[in-house]
Amino acid sequence: MPSTIVMTGAGRGIGRVAAERILRESADIHLLVVARGSSGARLATELGTGGHTVSYVTADLCSLQSVRSAADEIRERLENDQLPPLRGFVGNAGIQYTNALTESPEGFESTFAVNVLANHLFIRRLEAHFIHPARIVITVSDTHFGDFRHNLGMVPGPAWNTPDTLARPAAFPDPHTTTAGRTAYSTSKLAAIHLVHEYARRLPTGIDVIAYNPGFVPGTDLARNADPVSRFAMRRILPALTLTPFATSRTAAGGHLADLVVGTTTAPTGSYVDRAHVARSSAESYDPRRERELWDAAERLTAAHTA
Template sequence: MSYTRSVLVTGGTTGLGFQCALDIARKHPEYQVVISSRNDPNNAAISINTTLKQNNVTFLPLDLSDLAKVRSFAEVWETNNFPPIQALVLNAALQFPNEIHTNAAGIESTFAVSHVGHALLFHLLYAHLADKARIVITSSGTHDPAQKSGLPDAVYKTAEDLAHPPPEMIKIDGRQRYSSSKLANVMWGYALDRRFQSIRRQGKKNLTVVSMDPGLMPGTGLAREYNAFLRFLWVKIMPKILPVLRVLIGSSNIHSQKESGENLSRLAISPDVEGESGTYFEGNKKIPSSVDSYDEEKQEDFWGWTLKHVATNEEELRTFELVN
C-alpha cells in the first residue's frame, strides 16, 4: 500500500504512546505510523497491526538520550523515504526519583530525553513536515505548582541548570527534575509557536504546535525506576481503582492509558482542533499553563540554549532557528 502521510510517536511502544499510535493507525489506515523507543520487547508494532488487521505501523529504535543516535535515526528516516510527516508526537519521557543520572554527554538524563533529544529530532525532521503538520508535546500538570500534583514544584532558572545541575541542585528530589523538564517542554512549545507564526506570515508551511497534560495514568512505564513495592502499586493496583483514586486525590484528571492516548491522538489528527497552536491542553480541554511558562524572556533564553546544544556548526544553527 502507498501511504499518503506518516506519523511519528516517540515512546510509542508502551502506555500512552502505544494507545495514541493505536488510535491513529485505526482512524487512518492510509497513514504510515512509526513508533519509536530504545527497544520494543513486546513487539508493539506487530501487536497493533494484528489487532487492527492492518500493516501500517512500523517500529524504529530511537535512543533520545544520545544525540548521535538521534542523528542516526534521522538518517534511517531518510533512507526509508517515508511520506511527509502529518504529526510529530513528542511523547517519550522518563523519571528518576532518587539520585541524579546523566547521559554520555553529561546532561541530566530526564532533561536529555524529555527535551534535548526531542528538540534535535524535531529540527532534523523539520524538512519532512507536511503542510499543516502538527507537533504535539506531551507535558504534564506537574509543571504547574498551582495544580498541587504532589510532586515537587517545577523550577526554571536557566536551561544550563537543568542540563548540568549546580552543586545545590544535585541532591534535590529527582521528581523535581521531571516536573521542571515538563515546564521546559511547555516553554519550548511557546517559543516554537512564535516561529511558526512567522513562517505562516511568510507564506510558507502552515505548522502548529500544542502541549498536553495526559493526567495521572497509573500503569505506565514512567515508574520503572521506582522501588519494587511502588512499581507493584503503580502497575498492578492503581490502574484497577481509578474511580477511588479520583475521590481520594480530589481530581478528575486521572485516566486510563487508553483515555489519555485517545486525547493525545485527537491533538495529532482530529479535524476539530486543526489550527490550534501555542495552546495547552489538559486531556481534551484547553486550559492555561503555569504562570512561569508564559515568561517570554525565559522561553527565548531556553530556545537559544537548545539550539547551541543540538547544532553542530554555524550552518545548522542558522537552519535550526527556522526564521531568518
C-alpha cells in the same frame, strides 16, 4: 492522501493506546515508531496487525547522537520516497529518575536530555520535511503547576534555573534523592511547554505545535525507576483514582492524545491541551524571555548534532 506520523513512546501506556487508535481510525496513516534496541521490530509487527502500515527506527532518546542518527534515517526514507510525506511528530516518550544525577552519553542530565533535548533535535532535523498542514504534539504534565491540585503532593513543583544549569546533573538540592529526580521531571515538563510556545513563534505557518497534558495517569511505566513501594502503588493501588476526577485512565488519555494528533481535537498552535480541551497552562509557563533563552540553549546544546 497517505502521510507519515513519527511517534516516540508508542510501546506502552498512553502511547500504545494512542498508536492503536491512530491506526484504527486513520487508514491512510503510516506510523513510524521510534523505539529502543530490538523492541522496534516487535512493536511495528504488533501495531501492524490487521493490515496497518507501521515501520520503525531505532534510537536511545537519552543519546543525542542516537536521536540524530534516527532523524537522519527518517529524512533519507522521506527523500527516497520510502515513506509517504511527513505530516506529524508525536513526542510522547518521557522519563523520570530517582535522582538528578543520571547522566546521558553527552554529559547532560538524562531527564532533560530525554524530555527536552531529544524532542528539540527531532523537530529541528525533521522541520524542513513536513508538508502543510502538519501537527507536532509534545506530551507534557500538569506537575508543572507545582500545586497539590495538579500533583496530589507526589511530585515537587518545578525549580527553574538557567537552561545550562538544568541541562547538567546535580541541578537541584540533594541531587541523589528521589525528590530531586521528581523536581527534574516537573521542571523538564515546564521547559517543554516553554519550547512549545517558542516553536509556535518560529516554525513556518502550517506546522502547528501543541503541548498535551494527559493528567495523572496511574498504571503506566513512568515510575519504572522508582522504589518497589512506589512502583507497586502506581500499578496496583493508584489506578483506583481513575474512578474520580483526580486521575485519567490509560484508555482515556491515549484516546485524547490520538484525537489531538489526527486533528479531531481542534487546537491552535502554541496551545496547551488538558486532556480533551484547550486550557491555560501555569502562569509561570508564559515567559517569552525564558522561552527565548531556552531556545537559544537548546540550539547550542544540540549544535554538534545538527550540522
